[in-house]
Amino acid sequence: MWKQAGEAMRILHLTPYYAPAYAFGGVVRAVEGMAAALVKRGHEVTVLTTDALDQRRRYDGPPDDMIDGVRVLRRPNAWPWLRGRLNLSTPRNMKRTAEAILPAVDVLHVHEFRTLENLLAAPVAQKLGKPIVLSPHGTLNLETGRGRLKTVWDRLLSPGLALRLDHVAALTEAERAEAENLWRNFGKRQRPTRFSVIPNGVDRPEIDQRRMAADFRARYALGDSPVVLFMGRLQARKGVDVLIQAFIAAGVEDARLLIVGPDEGMLPRLRALAAGDPRIVFTGYLDGDARLGALAAGDIFALPATGEGQPIAALEALAAGLPAVLSPGCNLDEVAETGAGFVVEATAAAFANQLGLLLIDVELRAAMGQRARRLAEARYEWDQVAMQLEEVYAGLL
Template structure:
């Protein structure tokens, strides 16, 4: 099968969040299963810089085609793509393709490429990756975009691939606003568990950031309001455990100036961590926390669980099985609820270790990329009429 993925950002643009790792994992797993895979993307690298490598390359078996952007800063500041020549690249990439798999919903890239796919008769599936809801910020802008752009684009999408039942519900509700009923399948994100099977010694990370020997709570993700970072900082101030530390790792998306006045000497902000540093952070941590108000299915959470870290999550993370399997706890993302959960967990090292083992087992049983690739194949085949 010839598969083309369309994503606003791709490896090594990890600063743009979990969608980059998700598309990377899908593409590699599909290549391993014998498919011909192309990723159509832009030269986004981080909030200010462009990718400085080749724009047409074979990367780990995946053909990657990048469109140059008019402005890298517009992407970094407003997540607004300005790709040049993307329709031409799309016509090249989609020649003979069986399916176009679009990642994220409201993007300029989609408006450039979906008409080409329709013209060529290529089936289109779309993974929102948690970008549908209005409550996650910029609600008015999203609503206006939907009225002007999305309502037409919905007719070009043959199937939506939701990460969770909650995202499937959001999809149906949004399509219904425009009198449409979408076809929806549910396929989760995955993780390469082998990357987290043998972690480095966490002592070096603890020493670098002067974390001491007490329990370390790790938040790793973009510093965005919907990630619940402000509530987590307030909650940690309520935790009466002097040797506990909160490590806040990830690129800033407007929240650093808001939380800085509330940080105390038990809280450490590292900024963006590359892949090696992220492994070191996971190795040093005792508990992973994500109190997000809205997620698809967080890659950071799956990676933490693959590293045998217990997780403290909000209902908005859409992973109730973390609690039902003993891999973590689900609590409301309020400072008081988070503080109570943290206080109960940090004083019980044996419980944390047991939860961590359950977390790793959960990932290995349900969230490997091989399993995800098989499920995606089934969706693709149904959409293009092979089943």
């Protein structure tokens, strides 16, 4: 059934983890933002996911619920701890649920590439003639963790899934090129997969930023010191170790480094690198007002990641008015192009130079922070993302 962009559609998002399972990273926030924006534009949105909140806990609410206008169906995750070991979700009853609800939807939108959820639901959608859209969220690259497992997965499972997909919505031009190359290796299909670039989004929260900053700084004894903020999971590809080395090398005595995020096995090594430096503060996982407080209290956002799709945390920092020091692996070159921060190689020396400059130059921080907020508003609002998704969906119906 053909639909125009803007006409109400019934959309099913399939994702291993969904809000409030924020411990699993930025994809959770991305899918939540996408779903909410589509609902605001008048579409009927369902999310099919698992009940894992993190590697140990499960969601204790109803398995079928309406959250902010989004219908959320949660099915059991057999072994949530495998996410940490193999980066793998283990859903139960997913195929049965997909068979029950897919006949009544217009399009299936799957998130992340190599998932059991996709392998279970995509054949059902194809059999019913439902178009399938993939948002890889930076998961295509073989070099960003568990490359050997990904290679085996691609040899055995990925071609069958890839050739069922009608559209790949990459986050960046680099990811689109990566997808096109991967699909060529997988083989041809009668109806070719289409490719586009649709960025992540962010909404600027309506908060009392000054009050939240003061409360957060008091809680963590930050005083009036300039604060470098890292926000993300503590894993190798995020480059937290590089950031700690860079912060120490920058040598700004009254500065603070705030490391916010859940540990994924790196914390002992990171504490050893910090060597008891009282200027380096580990908060652990923060969410809700505490997370917003960290953004309000920060002066600079830094992320020397070696492999990202397009980090939601970086977009949140831009929206909060923080100048950013990023690596090319964050895929946000426009930060440097618009003067909202710096994009430099993910080395301690390169990050130390830019952090040192921003930490001692208050006027430069303020000017870049204003440009950061304008960049987020101009390019990364969720409503703009939803409009682009509408065009993709409508073109497949």
